[in-house]
Amino acid sequence: MKTVKYIIIVFMFISILACKNEETKAVSEQVAKKEVKSPVKTYAEISIAEGGKWIDGERGHKEYNGGTSFKNVNQLQVPDNHTDHTWYLRYEGPGWENNKIGYRLYLDWRNAIDIFGKTTDNMVLSQVGQDGFDSYHETQSWGQDILKVGKGLGIGSIGRLVDNNVLHFKEVDNTHATIKNTESNSTVTIQYKGWKTGKDKIDLKSTLSIAPDQRYTKHTIQPSKAINGIVTGIVNHGVNFIQKENKKWAYIATYGKQTLVPDNLGMAIFYKLETTTEVKKGAYDYLIEFKPTTKPIVFYFLGAWEQEVDGIKTEKAFITYLNEKLAELNNNDKL
Structure with missing residues (x-):
């Protein structure tokens, strides 16, 4: 038992x-x-004001007055009334980010690209500008707007050099923006119709794409007409300028105390030598001029802020990082 x-x-x-x-x-x-x-590591958006109306502003152009909230949209035909500081677009245009850094494009005649420095690897753009239009110019829990663009191109945006002057997008018939978020990347696509500079009028497609874990944005542009003088560049804040070529690819870069904080920031553009004619110093920027073509042109731009998570904190470390990326481009023809 x-x-x-x-x-x-x-x-x-x-x-x-x-x-x-x-x-x-x-x-x-x-x-x-x-x-x-995996958590989301990239994000792009464009956000418009609601609940207000267009009125005559004090600066001589229309302003969007009385907006009570913002709404994200996947695509936008930019209103004819819109220009700089109309208060219609949250932080003045589309934004895109990953777990390293954020960027925004002024979707008006300035057409410059600005940098949001991030002290976190979380996605933050949906918070930016919600509590006051200019709040992001001051230190926030996530970081802040760190680049003063002024009259320049900022970092990696497009202009046209005519008679030694960089023309922005003052004369455009219409502008259309599209936002796309996928598991692998986030993309902002801008279609400019009837961009007039000098004696030429063209269409231009601009595609800005960001992937996880890297600082760079891949920028692909395609003009409808082969014209000379199309440029990109880095705004010149009087810090150290660096330039290097290696086989098929090259870069220009700047490094030093050039943020609104102020503290150290490195900026760089990687470009394919066969697509460009020269690098030169403009009135406000270091410029890269592209050869006339109607084929897509691909280049990469990036910012590296010392306060970012695991940030690059010295010029020597920044140059080492750039040279590693340059070698990767020359070996693979892409990043």
């Missing part, structure tokens, strides 16, 4: 262990599934 009881007890004990093992296995599988699912 005792033997039977003993066998029953052992059997029950084994059954309990088996059940616990199954439960542990199920919990482990659930944890593994959660760990496999």
Whole structure:
């Protein structure tokens, strides 16, 4: 009888262990599934004001007055009334970011690209400008707007050099923006129709794409007409200028105290030598001029802020980083 009881007890004990093992296995599988699912690492948006109306502003152009909230849209035909500081677009245009850095494009005649320095690897753009139009110029929990663009191109935007003057986008028939977010990247596409500079009038497609874990934006432009003078560049804040060529690709860069904080920021543009004519110093920027073409032109631009998570904190480390990227481009023809 005792033997039977003993066998029953052992059997029950084994059954309990088996059940616990199954439960542990199920919990482990659930944890593994959660760990496999990666957090969002890129994001792009464009956000318009609602609840107000267009009025005559004090600066001689229309302003969007009385907006009570912002709404994100996947595409936007920019209103004819819109120009700089109309208060219609949250932080003045589309923004895109990843877990390293954020950027924004002034979607008006300035057409410059600005940098949002981030002290976190979380996505933050949906918060920016919600509590006041200019709040992002001051230190926030996530970072801040760190670049003073002024009359320049900022970093990696497009202009046209005519008679040694960089013309922005003052005369455009219409501008259309599209936003796309996928698991692998986030993209802002701008279609400029009827961009008039000098004696030429063209269409221009600009595609700005950001992927996870890297500082750079891939910028692809395609003009509808082969004209000379189309340029990109880096705004000149009087810090150290760096330039290097290697086989097929090259870069220009700046490094030093050139933020609104102020503290150290490195900026760079990587460009393919066969697509460009020269690098020169303009009135406000270091410029890269592209050869006339109607084919897509690809280049990369980036900012590296010392306060970012695991940030680059010295010029020497920044140059090492740039040279690694340059070698990668020359080996693979892409980043």
